[in-house]
Amino acid sequence: MSPVASLVAVHEELHRVFAQFRELVLVGDGPHAAAVLAVYQALTADHAAAEEALLVPLLDDAARWPAELYTGQHAKLLAAIDRTAAAVAGLTAGAPGWRARALAVLDVAAPLHHLAEHHHLAEEQDLLPLIGEREPARLVEVAARFWATHAAHRATLDAATAALG
Ligand SMILES: [Fe+2]
Numbered sequence: 001m002s003p004v005a006s007l008v009a010v011h012e013e014l015h016r017v018f019a020q021f022r023e024l025v026l027v028g029d030g031p032h033a034a035a036v037l038a039v040y041q042a043l044t045a046d047h048a049a050a051e052e053a054l055l056v057p058l059l060d061d062a063a064r065w066p067a068e069l070y071t072g073q074h075a076k077l078l079a080a081i082d083r084t085a086a087a088v089a090g091l092t093a094g095a096p097g098w099r100a101r102a103l104a105v106l107d108v109a110a111p112l113h114h115l116a117e118h119h120h121l122a123e124e125q126d127l128l129p130l131i132g133e134r135e136p137a138r139l140v141e142v143a144a145r146f147w148a149t150h151a152a153h154r155a156t157l158d159a160a161t162a163a164l165g
């Protein structure tokens with residue numbers, strides 16, 4: 001796998017974890033949905049910090065977009081995760097009105113979904129290929145850090161997968 005592809009795989013895994021969160025909301029499993037969203041939050045925060053430490057400082061005039069685009073999107077992503085976490089708290093299948101409540105959570109999560117997709121696309125179109133040409137080892141390091149953090153949360157993700165059946 002190329003260094004750039006290793007980061008695309010990281011983005012795909014973030015997308016998968018977020019999809020699992022939405023599926024848990026759909027079935028009204030608030031506790032597992034909240035736990036998976038907390039993992040998504042930890043993975044996103046750690047990944048953003050790694051990119052800001054190792055990749056973003058290497059951007060220069062050759063880049064299509066400035067560093068502030070990426071750091072700004074990271075801040076927006078984390079704020080949107082906080083709003084989504086507040087919305088999902090207390091969701092319980094079978095409680096009165098739970099389906100409407102689940103739909104409301106998905107509505108709050110929709111902008112986060114789009115923001116994450118937009119952000120990953122921006123990185124894959126400019127930041128990653130640019131760093132891949134100059135310092136590919138940094139991409140490998142960012143990917144390795146992601147999977148180390150991911151491994152620390154594996155049990156939570158596995159429990160959620162088991163809950164979905
Ligand atoms: Fe990022």
Ligand SMILES: [Fe+2]
Pocket residue numbers: 011047051120123
């Ligand atoms: Fe990224």
